[in-house]
Amino acid sequence: MSSFTLPDYTLSEQQVPQFQCAVLPQSEKEALKAQIAQRLDALGAVLIAHYYVDGEVQDLAEATGGFVSDSLEMARFGRDHAADTVIVAGVRFMGETAKILSPAKRVFMPTLEAECSLDLGCPPDEFAAFRAAHPDRTVVVYANTSAEVKAQSDWVVTSSCALEIVAHLRDQGEKILWAPDKHLGRYIQTQTNADMLIWSGACVVHDEFKLKALLDLKKVYPAAAVLVHPESPAAVTGIADAVGSTSAIIKAASQMPNDTFIVATDKGIFHKLKQLNPSKRFIEAPTAGDGATCRSCAHCPWMAMNELQTLDRLLRDETYRAGCEIHVGDDIGERAKIPLDRMLAFQRGV
Numbered sequence: 001m002s003s004f005t006l007p008d009y010t011l012s013e014q015q016v017p018q019f020q021c022a023v024l025p026q027s028e029k030e031a032l033k034a035q036i037a038q039r040l041d042a043l044g045a046v047l048i049a050h051y052y053v054d055g056e057v058q059d060l061a062e063a064t065g066g067f068v069s070d071s072l073e074m075a076r077f078g079r080d081h082a083a084d085t086v087i088v089a090g091v092r093f094m095g096e097t098a099k100i101l102s103p104a105k106r107v108f109m110p111t112l113e114a115e116c117s118l119d120l121g122c123p124p125d126e127f128a129a130f131r132a133a134h135p136d137r138t139v140v141v142y143a144n145t146s147a148e149v150k151a152q153s154d155w156v157v158t159s160s161c162a163l164e165i166v167a168h169l170r171d172q173g174e175k176i177l178w179a180p181d182k183h184l185g186r187y188i189q190t191q192t193n194a195d196m197l198i199w200s201g202a203c204v205v206h207d208e209f210k211l212k213a214l215l216d217l218k219k220v221y222p223a224a225a226v227l228v229h230p231e232s233p234a235a236v237t238g239i240a241d242a243v244g245s246t247s248a249i250i251k252a253a254s255q256m257p258n259d260t261f262i263v264a265t266d267k268g269i270f271h272k273l274k275q276l277n278p279s280k281r282f283i284e285a286p287t288a289g290d291g292a293t294c295r296s297c298a299h300c301p302w303m304a305m306n307e308l309q310t311l312d313r314l315l316r317d318e319t320y321r322a323g324c325e326i327h328v329g330d331d332i333g334e335r336a337k338i339p340l341d342r343m344l345a346f347q348r349g350v
Protein backbone atom coordinates (compact mmCIF):
# COMPACT_ATOMS: atom_id res chain seq x y z
CA MET A 1 0.00 0.00 0.00
CA SER A 2 1.04 3.63 -0.48
CA SER A 3 3.53 5.15 1.95
CA PHE A 4 3.16 8.53 0.28
CA THR A 5 1.10 11.13 2.14
CA LEU A 6 0.03 13.90 -0.17
CA PRO A 7 0.62 17.36 1.30
CA ASP A 8 -1.34 20.45 0.26
CA TYR A 9 0.48 22.11 -2.65
CA THR A 10 -1.61 25.31 -2.73
CA LEU A 11 0.78 28.29 -2.86
CA SER A 12 0.71 30.75 0.02
CA GLU A 13 0.18 34.49 -0.49
CA GLN A 14 3.94 35.08 -0.01
CA GLN A 15 4.80 32.69 -2.86
CA VAL A 16 2.79 34.65 -5.42
CA PRO A 17 4.54 37.67 -6.96
CA GLN A 18 2.78 41.01 -6.75
CA PHE A 19 3.39 42.09 -10.33
CA GLN A 20 2.30 45.55 -11.42
CA CYS A 21 2.10 46.17 -15.19
CA ALA A 22 3.59 49.46 -16.36
CA VAL A 23 0.95 51.86 -17.71
CA LEU A 24 2.05 53.39 -21.02
CA PRO A 25 0.46 56.17 -23.06
CA GLN A 26 -1.23 54.88 -26.25
CA SER A 27 1.33 56.63 -28.52
CA GLU A 28 4.16 54.77 -26.76
CA LYS A 29 2.31 51.47 -27.09
CA GLU A 30 1.80 52.01 -30.83
CA ALA A 31 5.49 52.85 -31.31
CA LEU A 32 6.52 49.74 -29.38
CA LYS A 33 4.15 47.55 -31.36
CA ALA A 34 5.52 48.81 -34.68
CA GLN A 35 9.08 48.21 -33.49
CA ILE A 36 8.27 44.70 -32.24
CA ALA A 37 6.52 43.80 -35.52
CA GLN A 38 9.61 44.90 -37.46
CA ARG A 39 11.96 42.92 -35.22
CA LEU A 40 9.83 39.77 -35.36
CA ASP A 41 10.03 39.98 -39.13
CA ALA A 42 13.80 40.55 -39.14
CA LEU A 43 14.29 37.58 -36.83
CA GLY A 44 11.92 35.34 -38.82
CA ALA A 45 10.04 34.71 -35.58
CA VAL A 46 6.36 33.99 -34.93
CA LEU A 47 4.57 35.28 -31.82
CA ILE A 48 2.07 32.99 -30.07
CA ALA A 49 0.04 34.43 -27.20
CA HIS A 50 -2.38 33.07 -24.62
CA TYR A 51 -5.81 34.65 -24.07
CA TYR A 52 -4.71 35.81 -20.60
CA VAL A 53 -1.85 38.09 -21.68
CA ASP A 54 -2.12 41.84 -22.27
CA GLY A 55 -4.63 42.61 -25.05
CA GLU A 56 -2.01 44.67 -26.93
CA VAL A 57 0.27 41.62 -27.07
CA GLN A 58 -2.63 39.47 -28.29
CA ASP A 59 -3.43 41.98 -31.06
CA LEU A 60 0.22 42.13 -32.06
CA ALA A 61 0.43 38.34 -32.34
CA GLU A 62 -2.54 38.32 -34.71
CA ALA A 63 -1.39 41.34 -36.70
CA THR A 64 2.02 39.78 -37.35
CA GLY A 65 0.81 36.38 -38.59
CA GLY A 66 1.03 34.74 -35.18
CA PHE A 67 -1.75 33.31 -33.07
CA VAL A 68 -3.82 33.80 -29.91
CA SER A 69 -5.43 30.78 -28.31
CA ASP A 70 -5.72 28.35 -25.44
CA SER A 71 -2.81 26.20 -24.31
CA LEU A 72 -3.74 23.24 -26.54
CA GLU A 73 -3.95 25.26 -29.75
CA MET A 74 -0.80 27.24 -28.87
CA ALA A 75 1.09 23.93 -28.74
CA ARG A 76 -0.31 22.78 -32.05
CA PHE A 77 0.27 26.10 -33.83
CA GLY A 78 3.90 26.36 -32.65
CA ARG A 79 4.60 22.85 -33.89
CA ASP A 80 2.98 23.32 -37.29
CA HIS A 81 4.19 26.84 -38.14
CA ALA A 82 7.08 27.11 -40.58
CA ALA A 83 9.10 29.64 -38.51
CA ASP A 84 12.14 28.19 -36.77
CA THR A 85 12.01 30.81 -34.01
CA VAL A 86 8.95 30.86 -31.78
CA ILE A 87 8.16 33.53 -29.18
CA VAL A 88 5.68 32.35 -26.58
CA ALA A 89 3.79 35.01 -24.62
CA GLY A 90 2.28 33.01 -21.80
CA VAL A 91 3.79 31.05 -18.94
CA ARG A 92 6.80 28.80 -18.84
CA PHE A 93 5.04 25.46 -19.32
CA MET A 94 3.67 26.79 -22.62
CA GLY A 95 7.18 27.66 -23.81
CA GLU A 96 8.45 24.26 -22.72
CA THR A 97 5.61 22.50 -24.51
CA ALA A 98 6.46 24.36 -27.73
CA LYS A 99 10.11 23.34 -27.38
CA ILE A 100 9.31 19.69 -26.60
CA LEU A 101 7.08 19.42 -29.66
CA SER A 102 9.62 21.17 -31.91
CA PRO A 103 13.08 20.45 -30.49
CA ALA A 104 14.83 21.84 -33.58
CA LYS A 105 13.16 25.26 -33.17
CA ARG A 106 14.42 28.02 -30.91
CA VAL A 107 11.78 29.02 -28.39
CA PHE A 108 11.95 32.24 -26.37
CA MET A 109 9.69 33.91 -23.82
CA PRO A 110 9.61 37.59 -22.79
CA THR A 111 10.68 36.38 -19.33
CA LEU A 112 11.37 32.95 -17.90
CA GLU A 113 10.04 34.21 -14.57
CA ALA A 114 6.51 33.69 -15.89
CA GLU A 115 5.66 30.61 -13.85
CA CYS A 116 2.36 28.92 -12.98
CA SER A 117 1.21 27.99 -9.48
CA LEU A 118 0.19 24.52 -10.69
CA ASP A 119 3.63 23.86 -12.15
CA LEU A 120 5.33 25.24 -8.99
CA GLY A 121 3.01 23.13 -6.84
CA CYS A 122 4.09 19.86 -8.45
CA PRO A 123 7.83 19.34 -7.79
CA PRO A 124 9.16 16.53 -10.05
CA ASP A 125 10.83 14.52 -7.24
CA GLU A 126 7.75 14.55 -5.04
CA PHE A 127 5.60 13.69 -8.01
CA ALA A 128 7.92 10.74 -8.76
CA ALA A 129 7.36 9.45 -5.21
CA PHE A 130 3.56 9.78 -5.59
CA ARG A 131 3.72 7.92 -8.90
CA ALA A 132 5.99 5.21 -7.51
CA ALA A 133 3.54 4.63 -4.66
CA HIS A 134 0.76 3.88 -7.20
CA PRO A 135 2.32 1.84 -10.00
CA ASP A 136 -1.06 0.37 -10.99
CA ARG A 137 -2.41 3.73 -12.16
CA THR A 138 -2.25 5.44 -15.56
CA VAL A 139 -0.54 8.80 -15.05
CA VAL A 140 -2.45 11.74 -16.53
CA VAL A 141 -1.00 15.21 -16.03
CA TYR A 142 -2.35 18.61 -16.89
CA ALA A 143 -0.29 20.60 -19.40
CA ASN A 144 0.38 23.13 -16.59
CA THR A 145 3.40 21.15 -15.39
CA SER A 146 7.16 21.13 -15.96
CA ALA A 147 8.83 19.07 -18.68
CA GLU A 148 10.19 16.81 -15.89
CA VAL A 149 6.68 15.98 -14.70
CA LYS A 150 5.38 15.46 -18.24
CA ALA A 151 8.30 13.09 -18.84
CA GLN A 152 6.93 10.89 -16.03
CA SER A 153 3.42 10.67 -17.42
CA ASP A 154 1.43 8.45 -19.75
CA TRP A 155 -0.85 11.24 -20.95
CA VAL A 156 -0.75 15.03 -20.98
CA VAL A 157 -4.09 16.83 -21.25
CA THR A 158 -5.29 20.43 -21.33
CA SER A 159 -8.68 21.59 -20.10
CA SER A 160 -9.89 21.43 -23.73
CA CYS A 161 -9.46 17.68 -24.00
CA ALA A 162 -9.16 16.37 -20.41
CA LEU A 163 -12.76 15.15 -20.12
CA GLU A 164 -12.67 13.19 -23.37
CA ILE A 165 -9.31 11.61 -22.64
CA VAL A 166 -10.19 10.59 -19.09
CA ALA A 167 -13.56 9.19 -20.29
CA HIS A 168 -11.64 7.17 -22.90
CA LEU A 169 -9.27 5.79 -20.24
CA ARG A 170 -12.20 4.97 -17.94
CA ASP A 171 -13.78 3.02 -20.80
CA GLN A 172 -10.54 1.02 -21.08
CA GLY A 173 -10.92 0.14 -17.38
CA GLU A 174 -7.86 2.19 -16.33
CA LYS A 175 -7.40 3.71 -12.88
CA ILE A 176 -5.95 7.21 -13.03
CA LEU A 177 -3.36 9.15 -11.09
CA TRP A 178 -4.09 12.81 -11.78
CA ALA A 179 -1.95 15.93 -11.20
CA PRO A 180 -1.67 18.71 -10.34
CA ASP A 181 -4.95 20.70 -10.22
CA LYS A 182 -7.31 19.39 -7.54
CA HIS A 183 -10.35 21.32 -8.75
CA LEU A 184 -9.98 20.27 -12.37
CA GLY A 185 -9.28 16.71 -11.22
CA ARG A 186 -12.41 16.66 -9.07
CA TYR A 187 -14.50 18.20 -11.86
CA ILE A 188 -13.36 15.54 -14.35
CA GLN A 189 -13.89 12.81 -11.79
CA THR A 190 -17.45 13.98 -11.16
CA GLN A 191 -18.23 14.23 -14.86
CA THR A 192 -16.70 10.90 -15.90
CA ASN A 193 -16.99 8.81 -12.74
CA ALA A 194 -13.45 7.61 -13.41
CA ASP A 195 -11.34 6.13 -10.59
CA MET A 196 -8.94 9.04 -9.96
CA LEU A 197 -6.33 9.69 -7.31
CA ILE A 198 -5.80 13.46 -7.26
CA TRP A 199 -2.76 15.64 -6.44
CA SER A 200 -3.55 18.74 -4.38
CA GLY A 201 -2.34 21.71 -6.42
CA ALA A 202 -4.42 24.79 -7.27
CA CYS A 203 -4.38 27.77 -9.59
CA VAL A 204 -3.98 31.02 -7.65
CA VAL A 205 -6.43 32.75 -9.97
CA HIS A 206 -9.30 30.27 -10.18
CA ASP A 207 -9.03 28.99 -6.60
CA GLU A 208 -10.21 32.41 -5.44
CA PHE A 209 -13.63 32.62 -7.05
CA LYS A 210 -16.27 32.73 -4.33
CA LEU A 211 -19.71 31.11 -4.40
CA LYS A 212 -21.49 33.47 -2.00
CA ALA A 213 -20.36 36.62 -3.79
CA LEU A 214 -21.17 35.02 -7.15
CA LEU A 215 -24.71 34.19 -6.03
CA ASP A 216 -25.11 37.80 -4.85
CA LEU A 217 -23.92 39.05 -8.25
CA LYS A 218 -26.34 36.73 -10.02
CA LYS A 219 -29.17 38.39 -8.11
CA VAL A 220 -28.08 41.74 -9.58
CA TYR A 221 -27.90 40.29 -13.13
CA PRO A 222 -30.52 37.52 -13.16
CA ALA A 223 -30.40 37.14 -16.96
CA ALA A 224 -26.64 36.68 -17.05
CA ALA A 225 -25.12 33.31 -17.91
CA VAL A 226 -22.22 32.17 -15.73
CA LEU A 227 -19.14 30.87 -17.59
CA VAL A 228 -16.52 29.08 -15.48
CA HIS A 229 -13.06 27.60 -16.10
CA PRO A 230 -12.84 24.14 -14.46
CA GLU A 231 -9.80 25.14 -12.37
CA SER A 232 -12.37 26.87 -10.13
CA PRO A 233 -13.73 25.31 -6.90
CA ALA A 234 -16.58 22.77 -7.16
CA ALA A 235 -19.10 25.17 -5.58
CA VAL A 236 -18.45 27.65 -8.42
CA THR A 237 -18.47 25.15 -11.32
CA GLY A 238 -21.60 23.73 -9.70
CA ILE A 239 -23.70 26.81 -10.50
CA ALA A 240 -22.19 27.51 -13.94
CA ASP A 241 -24.22 27.60 -17.13
CA ALA A 242 -21.11 26.49 -19.02
CA VAL A 243 -17.82 25.04 -17.76
CA GLY A 244 -14.82 24.79 -20.04
CA SER A 245 -11.36 25.78 -21.18
CA THR A 246 -10.62 29.33 -22.28
CA SER A 247 -11.59 28.53 -25.87
CA ALA A 248 -14.78 26.79 -24.69
CA ILE A 249 -15.69 29.91 -22.67
CA ILE A 250 -15.15 32.10 -25.73
CA LYS A 251 -17.26 29.78 -27.87
CA ALA A 252 -20.05 29.66 -25.27
CA ALA A 253 -20.17 33.47 -25.06
CA SER A 254 -20.64 33.70 -28.83
CA GLN A 255 -23.17 30.89 -29.09
CA MET A 256 -25.37 31.44 -26.03
CA PRO A 257 -28.33 33.79 -26.54
CA ASN A 258 -27.68 35.79 -23.33
CA ASP A 259 -26.42 39.34 -23.69
CA THR A 260 -24.74 39.43 -20.26
CA PHE A 261 -22.16 36.99 -18.89
CA ILE A 262 -20.44 36.58 -15.54
CA VAL A 263 -17.04 35.08 -16.27
CA ALA A 264 -14.96 33.11 -13.75
CA THR A 265 -11.51 32.99 -15.28
CA ASP A 266 -8.50 35.28 -15.70
CA LYS A 267 -9.64 38.76 -16.74
CA GLY A 268 -7.17 38.75 -19.68
CA ILE A 269 -9.83 36.78 -21.57
CA PHE A 270 -12.16 39.80 -21.60
CA HIS A 271 -10.13 41.30 -24.45
CA LYS A 272 -11.07 38.50 -26.87
CA LEU A 273 -14.59 38.15 -25.45
CA LYS A 274 -15.34 41.83 -26.12
CA GLN A 275 -13.63 41.79 -29.52
CA LEU A 276 -15.79 38.90 -30.70
CA ASN A 277 -19.01 40.02 -29.00
CA PRO A 278 -19.05 43.84 -29.03
CA SER A 279 -22.75 44.04 -28.20
CA LYS A 280 -22.57 41.71 -25.18
CA ARG A 281 -21.67 42.58 -21.61
CA PHE A 282 -19.01 40.70 -19.62
CA ILE A 283 -18.70 40.96 -15.85
CA GLU A 284 -15.87 39.60 -13.71
CA ALA A 285 -16.84 36.88 -11.27
CA PRO A 286 -16.01 38.01 -7.71
CA THR A 287 -12.85 36.96 -5.88
CA ALA A 288 -13.74 38.90 -2.73
CA GLY A 289 -15.77 37.51 0.16
CA ASP A 290 -15.24 35.29 3.18
CA GLY A 291 -11.65 34.11 3.44
CA ALA A 292 -10.51 36.13 0.43
CA THR A 293 -6.79 36.84 0.20
CA CYS A 294 -6.90 38.19 -3.31
CA ARG A 295 -3.59 36.59 -4.20
CA SER A 296 -4.39 37.25 -7.84
CA CYS A 297 -7.64 39.25 -8.04
CA ALA A 298 -8.54 37.31 -11.20
CA HIS A 299 -5.38 38.15 -13.06
CA CYS A 300 -2.48 35.75 -13.20
CA PRO A 301 0.63 37.65 -12.01
CA TRP A 302 2.84 35.52 -14.25
CA MET A 303 0.75 36.06 -17.38
CA ALA A 304 0.95 39.79 -16.60
CA MET A 305 4.73 39.68 -16.99
CA ASN A 306 4.31 39.45 -20.79
CA GLU A 307 4.41 43.20 -21.30
CA LEU A 308 5.11 45.03 -24.56
CA GLN A 309 8.32 46.52 -23.13
CA THR A 310 9.63 43.09 -22.12
CA LEU A 311 8.77 41.68 -25.52
CA ASP A 312 10.57 44.59 -27.16
CA ARG A 313 13.62 44.03 -24.97
CA LEU A 314 13.63 40.34 -25.86
CA LEU A 315 13.80 41.18 -29.54
CA ARG A 316 16.33 44.02 -29.45
CA ASP A 317 18.73 42.93 -26.69
CA GLU A 318 20.68 39.79 -27.64
CA THR A 319 22.17 39.33 -24.18
CA TYR A 320 18.74 39.51 -22.57
CA ARG A 321 17.36 37.17 -25.22
CA ALA A 322 20.02 34.56 -24.48
CA GLY A 323 18.65 34.35 -20.92
CA CYS A 324 15.08 33.92 -22.16
CA GLU A 325 15.55 30.87 -24.36
CA ILE A 326 13.73 27.69 -23.38
CA HIS A 327 16.04 24.69 -23.03
CA VAL A 328 14.77 21.19 -22.34
CA GLY A 329 17.31 18.37 -21.99
CA ASP A 330 17.18 15.78 -24.82
CA ASP A 331 16.24 12.88 -22.56
CA ILE A 332 13.48 14.76 -20.70
CA GLY A 333 12.27 16.29 -23.97
CA GLU A 334 12.02 12.93 -25.74
CA ARG A 335 10.14 11.36 -22.82
CA ALA A 336 7.81 14.34 -22.39
CA LYS A 337 7.03 14.38 -26.13
CA ILE A 338 5.44 10.91 -26.00
CA PRO A 339 2.41 11.85 -23.81
CA LEU A 340 2.08 15.21 -25.59
CA ASP A 341 2.02 13.53 -29.00
CA ARG A 342 -0.49 11.04 -27.61
CA MET A 343 -2.79 13.92 -26.62
CA LEU A 344 -2.48 15.60 -30.03
CA ALA A 345 -3.07 12.30 -31.84
CA PHE A 346 -6.15 11.62 -29.68
CA GLN A 347 -7.49 15.04 -30.63
CA ARG A 348 -6.99 14.20 -34.33
CA GLY A 349 -8.87 10.95 -33.77
CA VAL A 350 -5.81 8.78 -34.56
Ligand code: 13P
Pocket residue numbers: 069070071072144158159160203231244245246247
Ligand atom coordinates in the same frame (compact mmCIF):
# COMPACT_ATOMS: atom_id res chain seq x y z
P1 13P B 1 -6.40 26.79 -21.15
O1 13P B 1 -5.83 25.43 -21.38
O2 13P B 1 -7.88 26.83 -21.10
O3 13P B 1 -5.80 27.76 -22.12
O4 13P B 1 -5.96 27.25 -19.70
C1 13P B 1 -4.63 27.37 -19.35
C2 13P B 1 -4.50 28.00 -18.04
O5 13P B 1 -3.42 28.23 -17.57
C3 13P B 1 -5.73 28.28 -17.30
O6 13P B 1 -5.45 28.92 -16.12
Ligand code: SF4
Pocket residue numbers: 091115116117118144203204205206231266300301302303
Ligand atom coordinates in the same frame (compact mmCIF):
# COMPACT_ATOMS: atom_id res chain seq x y z
FE1 SF4 C 1 -1.22 28.82 -13.94
FE2 SF4 C 1 -3.46 29.78 -12.96
FE3 SF4 C 1 -1.75 31.41 -14.16
FE4 SF4 C 1 -3.19 29.57 -15.57
S1 SF4 C 1 -3.96 31.33 -14.47
S2 SF4 C 1 -1.03 30.04 -15.78
S3 SF4 C 1 -3.23 27.89 -14.10
S4 SF4 C 1 -1.39 30.29 -12.26
